[in-house]
Amino acid sequence: PPPEPPPPEPTAPRYAPKRFNVVFILIDTLRPDHLGLYGYERATSPNLDAWAKDAVVFDDVWAQAPNTPRSMPSIFTGRYPSRIQWVERYANYGSLKPENESIFEVFQAGGWRTEVVSAHWYFERAGGIKDGVDLWDNQGFTTIKESNTQTIAHELTPRAVARIEALSAGEQPFFLLVHYFEPHGRYMNQPSATVFGKELVDKYDSEISYVDKHLAPLFAALDKPGVKEKTTVVITADHGEAFKEHGLYFHGRTVYHEELRVPLAVRVPGVAPRRVPDLTGLIDLLPSLAEHVGLKAARAQGRSFLPALKGDALPARTLFGEQLPYPNYQTHMVGVVRSDGLRVVRNVTDNVTEVFDLKADPKEKTNLLGADPAAAEDLRQALDRFLDADPG
Template sequence: MRAYLAGALFCLLTAAAAAAAPSATAPCPDCSLVLIGLDDVRADRVKAASMPRLERFARDAAVFTQAVSPAPWTLPAFVSLFTALHPSHHGVVNRYSDPSVDPPVPAVLGKSAPGARTLADVLRAKGFRTAAFTGGAGLSGASGLSSGFEVYADSRSFGGFDLSVPEALAWLETRKAGERFFLFVHGYDAHGFHAGHFPPEEDERFRSRRDEGIGGARPPADREERGRRERRYDEALGRLDRNLAPLLDRLDRPELRGKVVVAVVGDHGEELFEHGGVDHGLTLYDELLRVPLLLRVPGVKGRRVGFQVRTLDLMPTLLELLGAAPDPALAAQMEGVSLLPALRGETMTLDAFSETDFLLHASLRSLRTADGWKGIYDRRTQKTQVFRPASDPGERRDLAAKAPARRQELEGRILAAFDQEPLAPGAQAVVSGRWKKVREGGEVWLFDLWQDPLRGMSKVQAQRPAAVPPEILEKMRREGYW
């Protein structure tokens, strides 16, 4: 993972670079793009029984069965998807900066990574009409995700495809003949809480379990509780599938089928008690990192791709498909690679790095290698777990003691990759290895996370609510981030 370019130099390169002409060799140089974001959908639960419409779509698509997200929650995962930058490099992390800092400020892409361009920025500059219809909450346009979109709908909190799809369909009717467009449609149908769909006592139990996990406790669930949670999650996926169906049906009509690239991608998965917890954001096990990734390209046959790819490879892939070749500055920005070789049947070798930053649980870093090994390093304990996901998909057998050489290799690569996590201009807190620096008022405090992990990492900071404006605390509680 290469170091991110310095902000000033990056801005200079971006401003100076000339826009490239569409490539005549692109598979679909005249196509438009529809990107569908499935929030909180894990790859191993996408099945015909619960999601028949998406399964039907998949027959004509490239299905990447080992797609890995760089983050286990919504905001940094989608910013990575839209910029092809790892979370440590785009800096849009920890939804609200350290809650002990007065006042807490949401991360904003334009400030954390000056000059970084999004997929929408690039396509709009190429003449595409651009629109996004999202479920709001973690996809608030205030984060910088709205950059490049002429229309960016984010007014609902945790809205589903039942709301965003009708809006997207109405917007499609406004397009002019021959006009290229980029449409992003997103829904929270499978996300965490399912208020109004299930008994209140189940929602309350879920919230209680989630809060226990945020506080560091992971009591085991019995078979009945785990089974109930799995069934509820699959029911939510079924609703998602039904709500998404009208958009997929519209994209199947002849006037669009041969002229639109359609990408369907998840941002992160969901814990269903595999490692003692529910919800997402706090760990780097595969139930949170492996996500659906499907790509339908006019004139390209569907296929299943079994080797590992990353969701941050999607942006360079789509740009090449659409004939929007990146200029030198954009090519330098993107840490993903184009997956067009995979569409041609070629094998690619891609390692995947991921990281946590959610609710101050920022200590985990992972590497999932192309040859089938996975390491999860905890900066608080300085310990590394080692797994073989292919033979141990539930990541139950830690091989660190049995494979010390492999553990050392994985740990060394993780430490090297995340050694220098840049502090954004004006940032109020930074975690780097062992130390956390926080500015509070006119003072700068330094915390040793190995000796005092809770002070730097966990919910104990809620004991200092006087530093946080009441309206921000209430918003965080209401949206499930506190």
């Protein structure tokens, strides 16, 4: 009989990069705890829930900013908002300097075709955001006010499906970002959405159900033979949404959990579904996706979560989130969370610091500094160092 093949070298990496296509679905303002796959009791997301059964789902994911103009550049560059090169940092819709390296530029330089399907005014206003994109289809946007009130998912999905079909027919690998603006406010009474009630939170859930309905044809396109086996799919959000958990509605005001926690599900061909409990940030997406296909993102501040796709635990870490002042809202807040569930939130403007134990107090209601002035001293010092290193 022929000799048995030798065992693999023990130093061989557990994760072998492949030139997969990447479809990155970014759903605006989507809280994880309002989705069935994260235990929500309302049927807001049946299509997403079913799709996620075939994916790696991350359970402890934090955005680095509570609003789109800070979070999206952070996602795209893999850097904290205060560490991005801004043309003008103190602006409602800041533009990016050319020296930033975005996820589009990394993939484009590696030989991928880079495209985006969206429909929002922000992408026309924020200079530099389109660097590295071969084709950005942002048709349907008008003014900021109209962008925030128009209903677009039913038009966006067919456009995204058409691009997936066209790109999949070619030989070149592709990176496609699809941005759904719903469930961002204003919450509209979508005719095809599930009605949950009349309160703001009910209308928010209806918006989620509307997006979920229009994800179904997108998932069908991604499941077709010739597409599914060579395409990695990522679904996440840029930030969450507040419903007076800390006195405010909507987002872009604080760094509490309701504004920063987001869903993250990743489906990779050949990788078994599982849950990942380890602390993860949206700044991890660029280094992870780059490494996933054999590219490098040297300037990203996040870390790769690829070991988690194979079932390995990710090392303990600290992760920051920032509410940088802008003309529409002047308060400066910074938060830090650690893998053990300890969290520090500081209102820099008012010089107020809070410490929370997320394992015992996930809603961030009890400030531990009241009973123990020395609580989380090392983590508070880490926050001090982060602020001291802010280039301003």
